[in-house]
Amino acid sequence: MECFKTMDAVASIDKAIDVLFYLHGSSSDCGVTSIARGLEIPKSSVHRLLAALVRGGLVDRTQTGQYRPGVGLLALGLGVLDREPVVEAGHRVLEEFAQRWGETLFLVAARGGDLRVLDKVEGQGFLRAAPRIGSSVPVHATAVGKLYLAFSDESVAVAMENGREAFTRATLTESMALHREIQEIRDLGVAWNREEWISGLFVVAAPIHGPGQMRAAVAMALPASRLPELGEELLATEIRLAAQQISERVSGVRRGSTAMEKHNDD
Incomplete structure (x- = not known):
């Protein structure tokens, strides 16, 4: 009997998570019927799940009876980010470069x-x-994804073998073309997304290295119309500089400092 209770509890948790992701992915507030239809869950179950999520502050119920993500999710999200050394090390750098160039920076x-x-x-x-903080991005069609294919052993490399969606006419879907670009990225140390995910959007990215491995990537997104004004060489130089500054912060090393200086700082 205890086994069945445990299985029911796990199933309920799974469904509650599905509800949260459904609300997160919706562009507007949702009703019980639309959630039930979208997730193929009985309305009675959706009612029960939503009631628990509202009590926990993870979902808000509007005056019209619709549902939206609650502020409790924000608190959880900030708690996760507080434990991300890359975010702690890189946020100030993102702010500096976003202010300097007037464009959006991502980690x-x-x-x-x-x-x-x-x-x-x-x-x-x-x-x-887009994307928002916490969102996932495709591997083969983004600059950061191609960096991971070039420099990291992470499991995202399965995208090389899995089906690759053509988001735009510029998306690289052929293996040989993607392999050639990855080799160029290894040589140059930066990666580009030239309208390959979203039409009109250019992105340049560089890897952030920690002790012995690639820890993350920093990217700058800008409209394609700004590229002739700025030029790829300047943008590549700037994103390398941002990545270097964050890498130094992640590793706890100042530019030009020696191991003895780092020890003395401690």
Whole structure:
């Protein structure tokens, strides 16, 4: 009997998680019927799950009886970020470069086999690009994804063998073309997304290294219309500089410092 109770509890947790992700992915508030239909769960079960999530502050119920993600999720999310050394080390750098260039900067890292946005700082330009913090990004169609294919042993490399969706006409879906670009990335130390995921969006990214491995990637997203003004060489230089500064912070080493200086600082 205890075994069945445990199985029921696990199933309920799984469904509650599905509800949270459904609300997160929705562009507007949701009703019980739409959630039940979207997840193929009985309405009575959705009612019960939502009631528990509302009590926990993870879901908010509006005056019209609709549901949306609750502020409790924000608290949980911030708790996760507080434990991310890359975010702690890199946020100030993102702010500096976003202010300097007026464009959006991202920190992305491999988590659970996916590439997840860990932090994001928007500039003053018109671009307010997706993805949001916590969202996943495709591997083959993004600059950070190609960096991971070039420099990391993380499991995201399975994208080389799995089906690759063509998000735009520019998306690289052929293995040979992707392999050639990955080799170029290894030579140059930076990666580009030239409207391969979202039309009109250019992204340049560089790897953030910690002791012995690639820890994350920093990326700058900008509208394609700004590329002729700035030029790829300048953007590549700037993103390398941002990655270097974050890498030094992650490793606890100042530029030009020696091991003895680091010891003395301690």
